[in-house]
Each structure stands twice: as structure tokens, then as C-alpha cells.
Amino acid sequence: MIKNLHKAHAALLGANLIYGANFLIAKGIMPAKIGPSAFVLLRVIGAGLLFLFIKSFIKEKVDKKDFKLFILCGLLGVSANMLLFFHGLSLTSPIDASIIMTSTPVIVLILSAFILKEKITANKYIGIFIGAIGAFILIWFGKKSGGTSSFTGNLFVFLNATSYATYLVLVKPLMKKYKAITVISWIFFFGFLFVFPFGIKDLLITNFDVWNLNTFLSIAFVIIGTTFLTYLFNIYALNYVSPSVSGSYIYLQPVLSFIMVSIYAFSLGHKEYAEDINLIKIASCFLVILGVFMISKKSKTKLI
Template identity: 35%
Template sequence: MNNWKSHLALLVCNVVWAMDFPFYNIVLPRYVHPMAMISASLIVTALFSLVPLLWRKAERVERADIRKLVGAALLIGVLRKLFLMYGLSKTSPIDGSIIDTIVPLLVLLLSVLLGMDRFTRLKLAGLVLGMAGAVAVVLTGGSSSHAHSQLAGNLLVFLTACTTSFYMVWFKRLISRYSIFTVLRWLYCVAAVMALPLGIGPILHTNFRAIAEHALLPTLFVLTVPTYLPNLMLNYALKSVPATVSSIYTYLQPVLAILLSVWMGLDKLHLDTVLFALVIFLGVGMVLKSYTLPPRHAEPPAANPH
């Protein structure tokens, strides 16, 4: 089957998400308060999620699932955004993009703890290796040689990865019951309502003139592009491309984020960061490789939702 469209969708998703890290770093917190960006981006995404209703009939959601969807909205829509926005406002885009690649390792750990998967020697070795690299990247944020990084920011990005992993494991069965249009509409409309009371003040106090003069394009990009449309493309791609293949595409994110950050003068690449990143990549690769070997117990995570 010719699935080049799916591979193109995966490529576009990961390029867009790679651009998140340097562009957020430009905008936050110099021009936009993190809480203002959280609330505004959720409102924009919620509006996007309503557009399919123009040609699709709203899918009925079981009453028992409504509370779960509200919980998912709080987790992935609000808490993940909080950790990510405040984290990237306090650390470098390079560190942030590298730390975010540990999601498959955390998904494996949670799956084992919940009895949904089990360790093999290869999985355990990959988990230990990858997590060691991630901890090293986080801790370098406190080093004086990494002027653009902060330990607090790295820890918040790490919490972002933890939140994503918990969502992917805990709510997997729930979101598989409904179309992606329905899931995204519930997640982001509910999340927007939750975040608005906290974000309305910072939004009103935003210096829009400064944004227009110095950061208009990056602000418009992170406000409108990274969340809704890439997630739609990701789910379209997963209909014909195995999750293992999709996981390989996620390696593009830190590589592109590093290239963009260095090219834009937002950060400098350090040798220790490169080595720690390679350790993480090796660990994640070992875990993904384990799913291609018999016996096969579970499907590895596809990609990180943004």
C-alpha cells in the first residue's frame, strides 16, 4: 500500500513540533506571560476543534466517559501546558527538546507498573540507559557552563514528559473509543474553559505592540499551529503506519530544534549535551527495538501529543 501521505504527515508533525522549542523560547516570557500563552493557545485550539462540526455530526459521548474526558483535559490540556510553557521560559530549547524524547521510556515504566507490559533485559537496559541520560541533561541545567539552561526549567520539562506519558497510558482505552475529532474537541474546549480564569489577566496585560514589532511571527506560530493540526495529521498517519515507525520520526524533533536554536543564536551546543542526548537516543532505541523482537507484548507509544 502506498502510504507516502502518512509519512509526509509524520514528517510535517515532527518538523512543526521541533519548531516549538526555539519559538517558545523567543516568545516566553519576554513578550508573553506563560499563563497568557497557555490560555490563548487553548482558546485558539478549541476554536479549531469546533470547525469539523460544520461537516461532521457531533459524536455522542457516554455519560460515564465525560468525567474521564474532563480529567484528560485537565492533565494534557492544562497541566502539560503549564509545565511546558513555564519550563521553556526557564531553560534552553536544546535541553527542552532532548528531555522530551524520554516519553517512550516513561510510558514503558508506567505500563509495567500498571501490569500492562513487562520488562525484558533489552527494555530494562534501554530504560536505565535512557533515564540516566535524561537525568544528566536535567542536572546540567544547574551548571554555570550552561548559561541558557536552568535546573528548574529542565525539571518542569521533565514533568511535561511525565504528564504526557501518564496521559498516553491511562487514557489510551478511553480515547480509542471515539474519533480523534471528538477527543480533541472535548480536551481543548474543556481545557480552555479551565485555563481562561487564570489567563485572562496576563492576556489583558500583554504588550501587543512589542509583539507586533519584535516577535509577531513566532507568537502567531506557537499560538495557532503546534497543537490541533499536527495531532490530526499524527492520527491520520497512524492508520497506515506502525507506531514503531512513528516513534523513529520523533528523533527528528531534538535534532531540528538544536539546529534551529543554534542557527537563530538562542543557544550553544555543548559536548556533554550531545553525549547525554546520544545516551537517551540509544536507550529509547533499545526499548523500541525490543517491541520488534518475539514475543511481542505491546505496541510502543507512537509520538508525543502536543
């Protein structure tokens, strides 16, 4: 049991290391080598085929009445989520994006209260307030910040976090009813249908002549690493640890992003990232993480 627990934490660490690296790796080839929508289309097709390959070994029927929810989850969890994130990331700092994404548990809690009627404790109310302040400061600061930050990019990433959080709430009944690989395979299928009209236009005007080995490796990393492996790592870990423990690993993402951007800016000569690191962003990061910590903390006082 202890051995499995260690493996679960190793899987969660691996998943979040990949997530942390993704902010910088994906941004590194957008939009110079490939547009955000085209990148998302390749990501959905590549990862979707890998999931379908695994699904081919597992036979499970889906009730027709559940397809409406599968379609909605495909729209929010794949199409809107990925398009908003990649377009936002192409316009803003990797650090800003990683900090804003840590607000996802805050949004999940709020939506769970309205949609699933889950209870909200006093600690969670405080956490929502603190986390919201941190996210607001960071999004608004992007309007005036130097470096690669931007208000529009930060807003897109926040909308992405909201879309993904809504998906996490809506997908819960499906995850309880069907095997995880069945759910994700159908969600990626419907997500592909929504992404295709946007991505194909972007892909057809992509100049493949400027692609190099780094471009192919970056795209492979996002498809195999950020999408396929991280999903499998998280599913494996959830067999041995609670969702709250799994969710707490999201704290690592802005830390890893700070480290990687610092290396890029000060060691590898990418001066455009130098202004992405400042006290306001560090303070915003602290507020968001503190907010999520308060949400995760148990309390005996329930307000609603």
C-alpha cells in the same frame, strides 16, 4: 498503498519539523512579549476552536460515565502539559527541552506497565535505564550550565513530559471507543477550564503595545502549526503506520533543535544560545535516543 505510506511519512516528518521549530519560536517571545500562562491560554482557545469547528461536522455522543476520564485527560494532556512546558521552555534552553521531551516514550512505557499492566521486555528495561541516565544528566547539568539552560526549567519540562506521558496512557481507552476528533475536542474543552484561571491573569497584564508582526506570526505558528496541524498530521499517519514508527520520529526533534539553535547562535548573532551546545548535552541526547531505541526494539524475553 505505497503512495499512502509515503504521504504518512511526509506527514510525520512535517509534524516533527514543526515540533522542532516550536522550541525556538515559542521561546523567542517569552516572557518579553507574552507570559507563558497567557500564551498557553491563547493556544488552547485558538486550537480548541479549530477542533470544535471540525467536530461540528461529526455527531457522536459521549457516555456520561466517561466524562471523569475526559476531565482527567484535559487536566494532564492540555492544562498541566502545556503550562509546565511553556514555563519550563521560558526558563531553559530549546536544546535541553527538546532532548528531555524524547524521554516521553520511556515514561509511557513505565506508566503502561503499572496502569495498563503491559509487559516489559529485557530490552525495554535496558532502554529505561539508559534513557533515565541521559535525562538525569541533562536536568542536573542545567543547574551548572551556561547559556540559557536552567535546572528549574529542565525540571518543569521533565514534569511536562511525565504529565503528557500519563495522558497518553489514560487516553487509550477513549481513543478506542470514540472518534479521535471527539476525544480531542472534549479534552481541549476541559483543558481550557483548567488553564483559564492561570492564563487570564497573565493575559490581562500583557503589554500588547510591544507586539510586532513577529509576535503575531509566532503565536499563529504555535496555535495553527504546533497544536492543530501536528495533531491532524499524526492522526493521518497513524492510519498507515504503526504507533512505534510514528513515535520514532521524536528522534528528529533534538537534531532539529541543535541545527536551529546553531543557526541562531553562529549565523544570526544570538550569542546567548552559543553556550547551549556542548559535549555533555550531545552525550545526554545520545543516551536518551539510545534508550528509546532499545525500548522500540523487539525482544522475545519478557520479564514481567
